[in-house]
Amino acid sequence: MNVSKILFTADLHLNIDARSIDGRRILELFAEAVKRDNPDAVVVAGDLSTPSKASDHIALIRKAVGDRPLAVALGNHDFWTGNISGKDFHLLENTISAFWETPCRENGITLLDLENADWGETTIVGGYGHFDLGLAWPNLQLDGKPVTWEDYLAGKGWNDFRFIPGCAEFLEVNARAQADGIAERLDQAIDAKKRIMMALHTCPWPQLNGHPQSGSYRDLFTGYSGNSLVGKEIEKRSAYVEFLMCGHTHYRVKEQRLHGIPSLNVGADYGIFRAVIYDLETREIRWI
Ligand SMILES: [Fe+2]
Numbered sequence: 319m320n321v322s323k324i325l326f327t328a329d330l331h332l333n334i335d336a337r338s339i340d341g342r343r344i345l346e347l348f349a350e351a352v353k354r355d356n357p358d359a360v361v362v363a364g365d366l367s368t369p370s371k372a373s374d375h376i377a378l379i380r381k382a383v384g385d386r387p388l389a390v391a392l393g394n395h396d397f398w399t400g401n402i403s404g405k406d407f408h409l410l411e412n413t414i415s416a417f418w419e420t421p422c423r424e425n426g427i428t429l430l431d432l433e434n435a436d437w438g439e440t441t442i443v444g445g446y447g448h449f450d451l452g453l454a455w456p457n458l459q460l461d462g463k464p465v466t467w468e469d470y471l472a473g474k475g476w477n478d479f480r481f482i483p484g485c486a487e488f489l490e491v492n493a494r495a496q497a498d499g500i501a502e503r504l505d506q507a508i509d510a511k512k513r514i515m516m517a518l519h520t521c522p523w524p525q526l527n528g529h530p531q532s533g534s535y536r537d538l539f540t541g542y543s544g545n546s547l548v549g550k551e552i553e554k555r556s557a558y559v560e561f562l563m564c565g566h567t568h569y570r571v572k573e574q575r576l577h578g579i580p581s582l583n584v585g586a587d588y589g590i591f592r593a594v595i596y597d598l599e600t601r602e603i604r605w606i
């Protein structure tokens with residue numbers, strides 16, 4: 319398989335009930351971009367939909383991409399099992415196996431949370447990432463008082479704490495598991511001597527979250543923008559990584575070299591399609 323142009327995007331949020339934005343419009347924009355720019359392969363880095371719509375929406379993503387090689391990572395919204403009963407969804411791996419693994423396999427999609435996408439000499443390594451509060455603003459104060467660990471775990475206004483079961487209680491367990499999984503898959507790609515592109519949902523480093531400091535409770539959200547444990551694992555292996563992208567914060571961060579790796583946040587938002595094309599021949603990044 320000869321892949322030379324890869325389209326990377328994120329945050330499609332195809333759940334059409336999300337904030338009353340019509341997910342079908344974003345799907346149209348996505349399909350148009352794929353048709354127009356004609357990449358050899360496509361990567362979608364998380365916040366695809368929600369677990370209850372996984373089968374339908376994975377099929378729609380496949381349809382938009384045609385028969386090109388396709389890899390997806392999951393995002394925090396893709397773990398919003400809420401009140402769905404069943405397995406212990408406080409462990410993120412159980413949501414992956416219950417909702418996402420089968421539809422991805424049936425549609426010929428590589429689920430980066432479980433395995434790397436090996437496309438010729440290139441491998442896509444990625445996954446969700448989650449958050450460990452390590453990217454929080456240092457010494458943040460709100461209403462004249464220092465923000466505490468407990469304040470962060472109360473998740474004021476941050477819906478993951480309502481819709482991911484045990485989000486606060488299992489935050490550290492899930493953050494560590496995400497970092498370990500990504501490190502393991504990265505090592506596999508390094509051992510295979512592949513050209514490595516990384517696609518993560520959340521940010522590995524604070525420079526990629528694009529957050530302005532607002533002085534309001536929204537500054538807490540920066541703590542949920544990424545996982546510093548993932549960042550540390552990538553830093554140990556940064557010499558082997560050619561390109562890195564993430565999404566999640568819905569703020570665009572243009573490419574910059576972080577730990578030697580050209581890195582960006584694609585910055586797609588509800589109803590707003592954004593993507594980049596990475597050219598493996600020239601190593602150029604083009605925004606579309
Ligand atoms: Fe998102």
Ligand SMILES: [Fe+2]
Binds near residue numbers: 365394
């Ligand atoms: Fe997200």
